[in-house]
Amino acid sequence: MQIKKSYKFALKTTFLITLLLTLILSVFLSIFYELKWYPLLAFALLCYITSFFVIQYRVQNFIYKRVKKIYDDLKLLESTSFKKERITTDMATLTQEIDKYARDKKIEIETLKVREEYRKEFLGNVSHELKTPLFTVQGYLETLIDGAANDKKIRDKYLDRANKGVERLIYIVKDLDMITSLEVGNLSMELEHFDIVALIESVFDLFEMKAHKKRISLTFDIDYTAPILVKADKEKIQQVLTNLIVNSIKYGREKGTTEVSIENLIKNKVIVRITDNGEGIEKRNIPRLFERFYRVDKSGSRKEGGSGLGLAIVKHIIEAHDEKIYIESEFGVGSEFSFTLEKAK
Template sequence: MQAKFKKSYRFAIKTSLYVTVYITLLMSVFLYYFYVPKWFLILGFSVSVFVFSFLIVQFSVERFIYKRVKKIYDDLTLLESASIRKGSITTDMRTLTQEIDKFARDKKIEIETLKVREEYRKEFLGNVSHELKTPLFTVQGYILTLLDGAMDDKNIREKYLQRASKGIERLGYIIKDLDMITKLEVGDLRLNIDVFDIVELVENVFDMLEMKAAKKRITLTFDTDYNSPILVRADKERIQQVLANLIVNSIKYGNEKGTTEVSVENLIKNKVIVRVTDNGEGIMKRHLPRLFERFYRVDKSGSRKEGGSGLGLSIVKHIIEAHDERIYVESEYNVGSEFSFTLEKAE
């Protein structure tokens, strides 16, 4: 598609004016000393010099500069979708320079963004393959062992089938969580907004995770006694999922005989903030900016002491943002962590 060419005569006019003034002054001095000055002759001479200079300068500029710039616009298909093509090509050098500079800055930002995304894509694919490979190879190993003759032994058969079942279960968790994140990102997951008591919901999550916490002798508690309900407006099932993920993480990475504490505080008039605090191993500061990325590992060793899909915190972030709320994290290594999120308070 050929770009529209918008002419500008500013440069030619200025240049011609300078040439005319200079030659006219020179001729005036010459006529003053050698002839009787006739101002109409000087004026006519000035006009003719200006017109001649303008035509020559404008023709030269268009022929040797602007036409080539126009060809660059037409030849570079990368400019097709750029904002610089939205308007016509101008022969005004200042405007043209500003447009080219803006285009260069935009392209630089775009290239840097693409580099970041490419790096993230590579890391994401590597993490996905690792998460899927571990349970898949485990299941495959048990099944191949059974096919090689181990299934004749009843005890081994039952044990290996149970382990294979756990591997399949973990694969199911990963696929289910990936599907949920995808729906959250594209806005395909509808929220059932309702009014409920957040304190009661936390108590339900405590009851649900009581046995898991007991294995590490971790105490699940509130920061204080909540004698009256605190009503919030949100999707109860999704917020329960958020709380469960955060509390499970605090148990996983908590210390033996540690504590996981939940508090609900008024933030502003129509907002409350829910905090989940533990005194576990904590997180180094360099990991905090990427903590909510899919499959992001704080432990880079490749081994995972605790199970899970590796998508819990990413799901938590997407659920909270789907409510148009914010989630925060503060942590100090070897001291503990605090995850907090806001919710709309019901009247």
């Protein structure tokens, strides 16, 4: 059975006090009186017992009051960190608790700083993305109001451009609405069984003209003669494929290739890979690639259009299916995005 540290302190201190007083008394008796061992032993015993209780009480009371004040002060700072537990006077235990509290607070402060930086960057990006089409629309409308509307040719041209600016605004707002719903978990998932090969072919057909403009080939790695059935939300997986394939075309090189493969991963999983031989991504950019509005090439990517939310939406859709998304890329060589899906039983 371990002895409390406060008792150890009291026992040692009492022993020293008793030893010192007994020695002084024995010297005094030997000089002025006759030295007798029985009274001296009785004095030592009485002194030891009395000193122990006095010292223990005083030390316990002294430390307890100050330790309690520390606990009370910490409770004011964070009521959830220190629950209603027995207050210890053990300095080592108290030190450990204060160290833990300090570490937790440091982590919390660092997290808040990161979030604050992310918030500032996010607001700046949102402002930029919305500002560009808004100013475009405003400029064309003001020109029309100032008299250009009288010229039918200019009027039709400017109205068409203003309409494209509004469409871009709607596109950004819709993507923001979707990613917000995905992040808070409010977007419902309608799971069904479908052929992933047929879905990829339909996405290829949608963007065949876009790829043809850059002379990029959209192809499978092999001929998939049999259907591969998966269980997922078909509409949202189509959006995932759309965003990834559009990105591969957007950042692909002239006369390049976007290749899709479907492989068995484990017994009940397949992995879909979208590989291109485009410009690739530098390693320093990869960890932030799925952040909202994060762009590797700030200027060039805006010329290509898009909301800047595509990859963030892809990540959230895949994670909403409880699946994983991966990226491998080598700058100047190309990129591969891959994600898992559950097989249909």
